[in-house]
Amino acid sequence: MKKHNIMIPKPRSNFVKVECDSCKNIKVLYTYSTKPVLCPSCNAELLVNTGGQAKILGNILETLD
Numbered sequence: 001m002k003k004h005n006i007m008i009p010k011p012r013s014n015f016v017k018v019e020c021d022s023c024k025n026i027k028v029l030y031t032y033s034t035k036p037v038l039c040p041s042c043n044a045e046l047l048v049n050t051g052g053q054a055k056i057l058g059n060i061l062e063t064l065d
């Protein structure tokens with residue numbers, strides 16, 4: 001098992017509240033998105049999909065059920 005810097009929420013939590021590193025805008029993301037999610041404010045990438053697994057690039061504030 002590789003260690004990851006960013007915890008991917010458990011499958012039960014499909015949504016996370018993420019703060020953009022660049023502009024501190026807060027957005028709720030669907031963690032199983034197959035498309036990249038951009039910050040609506042500054043267009044920084046908040047989530048990218050790396051071969052089936054979403055990677056969250058922002059600062060995870062909380063997970064939502």
Ligand SMILES: [Zn+2]
Pocket residue numbers: 020021022023024025039040041042043044
């Ligand atoms: Zn931003």
